[in-house]
Amino acid sequence: MADQKIFAGPRIRRIRNAKGLTQTAMAEGLGISPSYLNLIERNQRPLTVQLILRLASVYKVDPHELQGEARGSVAALKEVFTDPLLVGELPGDQELIELAEAAPNASAAVIKLFRAYREQAERLSDLNELLALENLVHLVDRQ
Structure with a gap:
């Protein structure tokens, strides 16, 4: 310090x-x-x-x-902005620090929403794989 x-x-x-x-x-x-x-x-x-x-x-x-109230949030916010959906939108480190320090509750909410979005995207992907496997099983059974 x-x-x-x-x-x-x-x-x-x-x-x-x-x-x-x-x-x-x-x-x-x-x-x-x-x-x-x-x-x-x-x-x-x-x-x-x-x-x-x-x-x-x-x-x-x-x-x-x-000190350092925003350190963990900055890393998590950086992860949010590296999502393919936001390609080309990555703010610089200083901008992320300012966002995390100026609006910690809003930053936490954005991070929480992103994690929920990512979890749902993974679930959807798993479901698609299961449906694809089920369709393959039906095709094999018909032959």
Whole structure:
């Protein structure tokens, strides 16, 4: 965490919204200006160690929640976009990170839908194979 800059704007915004705070109120609680908080929320500024510590003490935010929230989702989203149905639509890594961080619930829903779609496609393929085998059996029985 020491060498890595942490850009957690969407997470900070979700925390603020969940607590029903304005940018001004949260900034005041953190001892920073509202304009600086706005820059943080838009990922224009990284979180400092002091700010992470203040978030933990004032708003009871687990510092580990502020890093890498999207890592697993990014890999799963990349898998979604490599489906042949979406050929040529693969967003870049940064776009996938931004999607996963800015809209984690929507990302999770897309991943869940894709997995259900893939499972149903596999079931359909299995059913087609069974029907094809059944047709072969009937052809052999007729001869």
